[in-house]
Amino acid sequence: MTGDKHKAAKQRIFEAALALFARKGYAGVGVREIAKKANVNISMINYYFGEKAGILKAVINECYDQYFKTIKAVGDEDLPIEEHIRKMIRTVIDFFRENTELATVAFDVIPLDIPEVIDLKSKWVIGIREGMGNFRKKMGVDARDMLQESVGPTVFVAAILNHFQTKYAMNQYSQFKKYAALLNDKFYERYAEALADLFLHGFMGRKQPGYKEET
Amino acid sequence: MTGDKHKAAKQRIFEAALALFARKGYAGVGVREIAKKANVNISMINYYFGEKAGILKAVINECYDQYFKTIKAVGDEDLPIEEHIRKMIRTVIDFFRENTELATVAFDVIPLDIPEVIDLKSKWVIGIREGMGNFRKKMGVDARDMLQESVGPTVFVAAILNHFQTKYAMNQYSQFKKYAALLNDKFYERYAEALADLFLHGFMGRKQPGYKEET
Amino acid sequence: MTGDKHKAAKQRIFEAALALFARKGYAGVGVREIAKKANVNISMINYYFGEKAGILKAVINECYDQYFKTIKAVGDEDLPIEEHIRKMIRTVIDFFRENTELATVAFDVIPLDIPEVIDLKSKWVIGIREGMGNFRKKMGVDARDMLQESVGPTVFVAAILNHFQTKYAMNQYSQFKKYAALLNDKFYERYAEALADLFLHGFMGRKQPGYKEET
Amino acid sequence: MTGDKHKAAKQRIFEAALALFARKGYAGVGVREIAKKANVNISMINYYFGEKAGILKAVINECYDQYFKTIKAVGDEDLPIEEHIRKMIRTVIDFFRENTELATVAFDVIPLDIPEVIDLKSKWVIGIREGMGNFRKKMGVDARDMLQESVGPTVFVAAILNHFQTKYAMNQYSQFKKYAALLNDKFYERYAEALADLFLHGFMGRKQPGYKEET
DNA sequence: CATGAATGAGAATTCATTCAT
């Protein structure tokens, strides 16, 4: 039985790189740093991933697969629209919560001009349109219409992504860690509810945000 | 009188770097590349900005000053809440529209771990809390409460930022430029209105997004 | 019976390396490239040849054995001098024709400073003096006398080597392949004759070079 | 007055690289080795030549310019054919003698498959056809006809190149240096004469090779 | 203000080889 120490080198590289990319950005991380953190010889990176960008490709692909699989499953369900939106918001929150690094790296990198991953972008664009395909249709949003798109599901996805980026950044700094530590299951139940309320009924129609952390 | 061609070297460096940072990320750009684009000798960068990070600091400070000045001015106005929110959304949209590169670079870089820039972060955090200070108060949002914050003004700011990142990325690729080209004054009037509607009254209470570009 | 597909791994390595060395030079080829072309695992190279230079040694030795065996057999024959020279030229041409890669690699590498192969050089030098020993004697050429040597058999060997290097290079480039394709049996009959004429009776005394390829 | 020590760094790099390429072949030499021999910082190589292959390009171009300029000047002269050939042979010998390293490197590298210098090859091919254009015409040699070409001027050029390669290699090994040391002006006068005799009138018609070194 | 040479550390990648299986 291979213990933690013997976790396949490839996997250790992947995880080390993921954490570093999330914290410093793809270009801000060197292969030596990754190798050191993963506790492997530098050459192993090229051995397993061909090139540095190979790790990034793996990250993007992994995120893509997880994200769209998750989204599509929910998007294809047959629910009353309000319930459907609530469930989608909960799902997206859960996804980002469980895959914070994967998602921040992938989402941050997509708009950048990194030649080695240029071809993965089209995969995303297509995925975005298809992944929430039925869901958007039900909401009456045409992804090709920038106006509809910009006030559609994109809004809550952007908000959620922003929340987790902030949270992740807070965790890097000791002075803020305490705040991030409060973000437990309970918090996310209420967050999902509050965000859904906001998205569905607007700021004027929302319930009072009466959540207080239990200390 | 110095024409466009003779724009001060410092300014040319700043603008070249800004464009490159926006496209490739801070760490993905080298000083040589900046110098080449700015059409100056490499040494000029250190002469004017001390070090590469000096340009980034200038970018962040410039964005900070512009953004919070703008936000604060609107945030301090005395308007009925709904009107106030509408105006804030319009203002943020205008700001991002006029300062897309400045804003994307600054906002993208803030959560990253870039030691040279670490001290500017507290400035931001404080600015965020103060800049929309009165405005948040009026909305009943306590920035220290992550839940309230996460379903407060942050939501539309994140959405707007996301919109302009997408737009900027589209402009990099010829196949998408045509879509970005449709985003004119008229579009942004309607976008501001639609986003405010969404934020104020929610998806269930919004007007139908019947906008079509005039071709 | 092992078919072409199952040709022994060692042989496949040898042939792959030979082709690559001929095209890119010894130092310009890596073991991975050889292993890939030979369709074997990299480790097999060290298994069979000990080190990369082991392949080169094998190449040189093989060429040496073939070349000097061939040359010596002809050199030792007892023929009238003119006929003897003609036969030698035909033989050298045939040898280079049948062993173009082997010969170009070995001949190209001999003057280079490659430590691993240094001891094979003396073998060559001795071979050169002995291989055409009787032949040179009959021609009145003392190999230790650089002048006699430089206007002796060396001349036609150099010319022939040059011809096949050129031909080999032509075959690498599609635009020239058509020329190389004309070099058939008939051509080489005439080439041997013309070169022998030139060497024996000189440019002023040669027959008119009226050869035209039969298309 | 800039002394030998201050010879421009670029020139020192060029010369160091040239000597090393001649001895070990292009691919067999590393940039560190060049930098060390040239007594410059490694980065200077890229600063001045862009990439390692940049030095090789410079070498090839320099050889090309020198060689074809020299050849063309002689080839265009109007002399009786025999005298013309003799002069050409003397010229080629002089050229190789004065530019042994430049020429061996360039001539050795041309047939190899080195992508970075692929475009310089066509320059050579054209140069070869034009450089001796008139000269070949006078000799009745059509460079496109491989037979004529292979028994034309190519023969003595190959022989001369071979002579200087051998000489250069001898100079690398102390045991042979003494032979190379005998190759003085006098030797080359006789060599040119003997080679011209051979090329013009053939081995059967040559004068007796009565040269003996004066010790 | 401006240049271009120079530096040394660091970038990513490839090298030939070894080893355990």
Add this chain to the structure above:
DNA sequence: AATGAATGAATTCTCATTCAT
């Protein structure tokens, strides 16, 4: 006989920065 993981040195090239002019 064969595999593929692993190693560490060496590869070429780029980095941001400095300095003398």
